[in-house]
Amino acid sequence: MTSYENLNTIKNRDLLKMMGKVALPIAAQSLIGSSLSLIDNLMVGSLGELELNAVGVSVQIFFINWMLLFGFTSGAATFISQFYGVNDIKNIKKTTGFALTVAGGIGLVFFVIAMVFPEYVLRVFTKFPEVIELGVVYIRTGAPCFLFLAITQPFTVALRATQQTKLPLYASVTALAMNTFLNYVFIFGKFGAPALGVQGAALATSIARLLEMSIILFIVFGRKNIVAGKPSEYFSYGRELAGRIARNALPTTINETMWGLGTSLYVAAFARIGITAGAAIQACNTISNMFSLAAFSVGDAVLILVGQKLGEGKTELAYEMSKKMIIFGVVIGVIMGIGVIAAGEPLLSLFEFTEEGADAAMKILIVYGATMGLNLYNGIHVTGTLRCGGDTKFAMFTEVGTVWLIGVPLAFITSLYLGWPIYFALLAVKTEELVKGLILTKRYLSKRWLKNVIHGLR
Numbered sequence: 001m002t003s004y005e006n007l008n009t010i011k012n013r014d015l016l017k018m019m020g021k022v023a024l025p026i027a028a029q030s031l032i033g034s035s036l037s038l039i040d041n042l043m044v045g046s047l048g049e050l051e052l053n054a055v056g057v058s059v060q061i062f063f064i065n066w067m068l069l070f071g072f073t074s075g076a077a078t079f080i081s082q083f084y085g086v087n088d089i090k091n092i093k094k095t096t097g098f099a100l101t102v103a104g105g106i107g108l109v110f111f112v113i114a115m116v117f118p119e120y121v122l123r124v125f126t127k128f129p130e131v132i133e134l135g136v137v138y139i140r141t142g143a144p145c146f147l148f149l150a151i152t153q154p155f156t157v158a159l160r161a162t163q164q165t166k167l168p169l170y171a172s173v174t175a176l177a178m179n180t181f182l183n184y185v186f187i188f189g190k191f192g193a194p195a196l197g198v199q200g201a202a203l204a205t206s207i208a209r210l211l212e213m214s215i216i217l218f219i220v221f222g223r224k225n226i227v228a229g230k231p232s233e234y235f236s237y238g239r240e241l242a243g244r245i246a247r248n249a250l251p252t253t254i255n256e257t258m259w260g261l262g263t264s265l266y267v268a269a270f271a272r273i274g275i276t277a278g279a280a281i282q283a284c285n286t287i288s289n290m291f292s293l294a295a296f297s298v299g300d301a302v303l304i305l306v307g308q309k310l311g312e313g314k315t316e317l318a319y320e321m322s323k324k325m326i327i328f329g330v331v332i333g334v335i336m337g338i339g340v341i342a343a344g345e346p347l348l349s350l351f352e353f354t355e356e357g358a359d360a361a362m363k364i365l366i367v368y369g370a371t372m373g374l375n376l377y378n379g380i381h382v383t384g385t386l387r388c389g390g391d392t393k394f395a396m397f398t399e400v401g402t403v404w405l406i407g408v409p410l411a412f413i414t415s416l417y418l419g420w421p422i423y424f425a426l427l428a429v430k431t432e433e434l435v436k437g438l439i440l441t442k443r444y445l446s447k448r449w450l451k452n453v454i455h456g457l458r
Contacts, residue, residue: 015324019301025165027297032172039180040201041286043187045351049279051198052351054134056282057125057271058202060264061118061139064257065110065146071256072106073099073157074303074383075249078390080161081304082311082454089226091241091454092162096227097234098242099154102249107150114143125268128275134198141202148209155216158227161304167225171215179208248453251392255382255399262403266429269411270422276354277422280361287347288368291336292375298329302384310389315450322385326377333376340369363423371430374437381440391449398439406432 045052076099083091113121118139122132156168182204189195196203220228237245267285271278302325309318344365348358378399386395407429414425443449 015321016328018305019298019325019328022160022163022165022304023297023301025169026160026300029165029169029172030297032169032176039176039183040205041283042350043183044198044201045279045283047187047197048352049275049354049357050130051134052282053126053128053271053275053278054131054198055138055201056267056278056285057122057131058135058138058142060125060267061110061114061121062142062145064260064264065106066149067256067260068106068253069103069149069153071253072102072249073153074256074387075252075392076154076245077157077161077303078248078307078388078392078453079245080158081307081388082452084162085308085311086454088454090233092158092227093229093233094237094241095245096154096158097229098237098245099157100151100234103150103154107146110146111143114139114146125264126271126278131275131278137199138202141199142206144206145209148206148213152209152213152216155220155227159216159219159225160300161307162227163304164225167219168216171212171219174215175208175212178211179204182207244453248390248392251396252387255392255396258396258400259403262400262408265408266411266426269408269415270425273415273422276357277360279351279353280357280364281422281426283348283351283353284361284364284368287344287365288340288372291340292368292372298325298332298376299380299383301325302329302380303388306385307388310450310452311454313452315452318389319447319450326380326385329380330373330377333373336376337369337372340372341366344369360422363421364426367423367426367430371433374430374433378433378436378440381444385444386440386449389449389451390453391443391451394443394449395440398436398443402432402436402439406435 041052041055044055076095079095080092083089083095118136119132121139122135126132126135152171156171159165159167183201185191185193186196186200186203187198188200193200219225267278267281270281302322306318306322306325309315309321344362348361348365351358351361353361382395382399386392410428410431411425414420414428415422420428
């Protein structure tokens with residue numbers, strides 16, 4: 001970043017180039033992850049709306065687990081990016097080790113729940129016995145994913161925060177290819193394998209996640225990456241470092257988990273309208289995520305690049321960089337939103353929808369597309385600007401408060417009590433994004449989020 005080390009030399013072209021170097025591999029990895037879900041849903045959806053609905057409610061426990069892991073490791077990434085700004089490799093390894101410790105505990109808890117209590121989880125999201133019966137099989141078969149991700153995610157975040165964003169991408173590309181092939185084999189019973197249907201989709205995903213973890217471990221240890229270390233280097237984090245990471249990561253963990261639970265309850269509210277509505281929202285979430293998760297890589301880029309400058313003590317430079325990156329991000333969000341609407345009908349035609357389901361799904365995608373720019377603006381602040389400066393408590397209270405006090409009540413009131421069509425209910429829920437945006441803008445302009453979280457740790 002030597003081409004703009006002071007406020008007078010920040011050039012849009014240079015900043016876009018640096019953002020592209022960091023964000024594009026993350027965007028590609030997110031797109032691949034979304035494509036993996038799309039392929040699962042397309043193949044399962046060809047079996048019928050019941051099977052698609054069953055997978056839709058079953059993946060909610062995996063989504064919540066992902067939010068927990070993402071929340072905690074994002075809090076740890078604040079420290080890794082700032083340590084990287086001062087080339088403190090020793091503390092980068094310690095931070096990664098602490099993230100592995102916590103992620104391992106989370107993964108074990110979810111694995112036990114998935115194996116022992118899956119039906120209780122499913123009853124939160126659906127009232128249909130036939131959906132629960134299929135969902136139990138899916139969750140139990142996919143349970144090993146919780147253990148694999150507990151190792152993959154901390155190392156992926158460490159690689160990203162040290163600006164090695166291309167390396168995790170290679171693992172995701174291979175995992176996507178493997179998952180696609182095994183879906184074909186196990187769902188439909190090809191090459192002599194039994195036709196397992198919904199269970200086959202979960203089995204394919206588990207094997208793909210195992211392969212992804214193996215590749216990440218090879219990248220780190222087999223190629224002697226800078227984040228590679230001995231067990232003593234990872235797990236020698238002291239009480240002060242662990243305490244600081246925990247205090248910063250706890251709000252991000254609560255933030256992402258409660259946001260994940262809240263959005264899962266949106267699915268629960270909409271799925272209770274009927275099997276067709278549940279299938280429509282599941283298909284639309286998958287399509288929308290292909291665009292939005294890739295766009296949200298801008299938030300990761302802000303955390304990494306602006307966080308590095310905060311670690312170096314260049315506060316004003318960090319603020320000026322963040323302003324331009326937010327503008328770029330919102331433009332990307334609007335373009336992605338248009339893409340969701342434009343691609344909606346062709347992508348929805350790949351699903352086996354009834355005429356009623358197809359109509360509802362297209363209207364849902366229009367809502368998603370029209371609000372994606374606002375969603376991305378809020379996401380950049382929550383996962384990028386506020387998080388890179390350690391202002392995680394404010395981000396947590398803002399996001400959790402708007403989701404649970406506005407979004408969740410509106411989802412249930414509009415869909416179950418007022419009986420609104422699912423697309424109008426979804427539009428009402430988006431009110432929480434507008435309120436959230438106003439609150440986050442005020443905090444951003446105050447500059448109170450600009451903090452150096454590693455001061456005194458070197």
